[in-house]
Amino acid sequence: MPSLPSGFLGDLDPTSDRAVFRQIADQLREAIDRGRFKEGEKLPSEAELVDHYGVSRMTVRNSFSVLQGEGLVHAEHGKGVFVRPRPPVRRLASDRFARRHREQGKAAFIVEANAAGSHPQVDSLEVKEEKASQDVSTRLGSVRRVLARRRRYLLDGRPVEFATSYLPLDIARGTPIAEPNPGPGGIYARLEELGHRLDHFEEEIRARMPSPAEVKTLRLASGVPVIHLIRTAFDAEGRAVEVCDTVMAADAYVLSYQLPAT
Amino acid sequence: MPSLPSGFLGDLDPTSDRAVFRQIADQLREAIDRGRFKEGEKLPSEAELVDHYGVSRMTVRNSFSVLQGEGLVHAEHGKGVFVRPRPPVRRLASDRFARRHREQGKAAFIVEANAAGSHPQVDSLEVKEEKASQDVSTRLGSVRRVLARRRRYLLDGRPVEFATSYLPLDIARGTPIAEPNPGPGGIYARLEELGHRLDHFEEEIRARMPSPAEVKTLRLASGVPVIHLIRTAFDAEGRAVEVCDTVMAADAYVLSYQLPAT
DNA sequence: CAGGCATACTCGTATAGACGAGTGGGCAAG
DNA sequence: CTTGCCCACTCGTCTATACGAGTATGCCTG
Incomplete structure (x- = not known):
């Protein structure tokens, strides 16, 4: 009873x-x-x-x-x-890709998580060449095939983000970017070493309910949306050198941007 | 049968x-x-x-x-x-508050919607003085009471966004900002006329499922999250002069930001 | 022909019951 | 005391039924 x-x-x-x-x-x-x-x-x-x-x-x-x-x-x-407990939130600042952060060596995610006192992990690493989707091809300027770098980020054992970077083969093939571990400062540091001085990024943000596959990889509770972020990196010549497609558990993130008023 | x-x-x-x-x-x-x-x-x-x-x-x-x-x-x-049909999406660019857009007179929302060929509306206008919430007070630098400007935006008859601006009373009281229609260029133009030259904005973005009240005012279908955007405007002296709290139907928006790589 | 009503379809709400499966505590056997 | 089982409690899945309420259509009436 x-x-x-x-x-x-x-x-x-x-x-x-x-x-x-x-x-x-x-x-x-x-x-x-x-x-x-x-x-x-x-x-x-x-x-x-x-x-x-x-x-x-x-x-x-x-x-x-x-x-x-x-x-x-x-x-x-x-x-x-x-x-449902509100999990600790990861705050993404708009200067997170500033060059000064890149010079320290460790990956941004790791540094940041340590600073926040949590235990970061990266898994499901996959690096391979593949056919570019219509969308990625458009963003990168009509490339056929790309290098895709997939990885999942976890915070204290909980998956919070799943990201895929796409790079044109003529830039990435045969470089450290095509290695599972691209070295200190990440692929942006490598891109600059390869002569692609980064000029700016463009980020597109959407929010929606997750697909069943996303529920699985991010172990999402029901009633938790995802933030879908698509970032394109442009070099000094105005060429798109990377597209990064990220799906984040919305209850684990706050995005923060700084805009000039001019 | x-x-x-x-x-x-x-x-x-x-x-x-x-x-x-x-x-x-x-x-x-x-x-x-x-x-x-x-x-x-x-x-x-x-x-x-x-x-x-x-x-x-x-x-x-x-x-x-x-x-x-x-x-x-x-x-x-x-x-x-x-x-469920995907409704037309409103794209918010990160330069949408640039001074050059403000000089034309009409409100940004109206101009933009007309350009996209849709029929914009603004309703539920409410302007009143009230007690600042804890959060707003913190963001504005410990103010007690604020001027709140609430309004709802509709696109082709469909509500897509509900926004509230909060301004410190010492700035807004007795000015056109306290009027239902603040005049050409909106409250940002008025703020600059009042000597608060805008320097930059900070935007915080979250995504979550809507509260029952939000479902009602935005007429949201089930399975549609909201994007919660909190913007703070800073003047040249570094003072926060406005906080704008916006809740958007996530299926109606794509946010777009431009970040420097430096 | 126009208006209104009947009807059949739609989803919304609610009941009552059955069995399955994961979890944890207590009790009994070793 | 430890191990293992049983049982009680939990939510998960599924059936069958009933009535209500919104919508559309077509027929019947005036």
């Missing part, structure tokens, strides 16, 4: 035209917002809410699915439904 | 350990991805899928709810379930 739910929740309004499962979702949402249920805490079980409200189990589950879609809670099989 | 579904869908694999509703969702998703069902097109009805797969209606609905959560489809009561 399930014990009584902790008196945080009110009653239903039978006269309301608001659907019962919405009323329940509303009450739970409000209780969470007011901090009655804290981050990571367990909500009343389905059985308890069935008892408390006198509704059927599917109705309670329906309420939970509303909150799940809002990214407020997540269910764990065999354990319960929990208030 | 519902007619037969259009032969696009396969059978279930009873030996698979993948849940039936997921298998159905997979098949529908693939059919959509392959263009078997086009944008705006109606999917087979629940009854038709019940017949086709020989499952109960709740199982079919469960499949639909998966696809809805992914933002792929949306249901219309009394009509059917449709492939």
Whole structure:
């Protein structure tokens, strides 16, 4: 027999035209917002809410699915439904590709994560030549084939970002850029050594719900969108020398940009 | 009696350990991805899928709810379930606040929308003095009360963005900035006239699922995240003179930034 | 012909029940 | 005491049924 739910929740309004499962979702949402249920805490079980409200189990589950879609809670099989904790956020500053950061040697992600006191990892490294997609080809100026560098970034064991860099073969082939580890300062440092002095970057940002594949590689909870960032790097001659396609768990990132007013 | 579904869908694999509703969702998703069902097109009805797969209606609905959560489809009561069309996208360039754009007179949103051939509107205008939230107060440098300018932007009748500007009272009170229509060039032009020469902007970008209130004001379909943008404007003395808090329908925007490589 | 109603289709909401599977604690056997 | 099993509790999946409410169509009535 399930014990009584902790008196945080009110009653239903039978006269309301608001659907019962919405009323329940509303009450739970409000209780969470007011901090009655804290981050990571367990909500009343389905059985308890069935008892408390006198509704059927599917109705309670329906309420939970509303909150799940809002990214407020997540269910764990065999354990319960929990208030989703806000993970530590990685802040991307707009000067993160400044030359001065590149001169230190270590990869930006590692340095930054260490500074924030978290444990960074990079995995799923893959470097290979392949056919450029229509989009990448357009951005790089009609190239056929490209060098693709894929990798996944993790913070304290949690995957937060999956990125692929595309470079024209005439630039990258046979250079350290085509190696799994391109050396200190990353591929941007190598590009400059190869005579492609970087001039500026262009970043395009979208947000959307993840595909099933993205849910898998980023281990995303339901109700968590992704930020899709496409960066193009231009050298001093105005040539696009790299396109980097990045998909980030939206709950792990804040992007920050500085714009001149001129 | 519902007619037969259009032969696009396969059978279930009873030996698979993948849940039936997921298998159905997979098949529908693939059919959509392959263009078997086009944008705006109606999917087979629940009854038709019940017949086709020989499952109960709740199982079919469960499949639909998966696809809805992914933002792929949306249901219309009394009509059917449709492939969600991708709305026209508004592209925000990082130079959109450049002084040269301000000198023309009309508001940026209007000019830009007209150029793109769409019909822009601004509504829900509200200008009032109020207590600054903790966050706004911090960003503006410990001000107590602020002038808040709220407005909603629509494109071809569809709400796409809801924005609130906060300005310190000592700057805005009694000026055209406190009027519903601040005049040509918007509040940034007025700020400069008042001696606050704008130096740069800082923008913070997050993506998340919308709150119920945001779903309402932006008329968001389920499975559509929002982009939350917080911009702070700094004058030549380094003082924060405005904070603009913007919530955008993520399916209506692409943000674009230009970063120097130095 | 025009208006209104009936009807059949659509999805929305809710109930009641069944079984499966993951988790964790307690109890019993070794 | 340790090991292993059982059981209670959790959410996951699925069925079957019922009624409500929005939409579109076509027929019937005036």
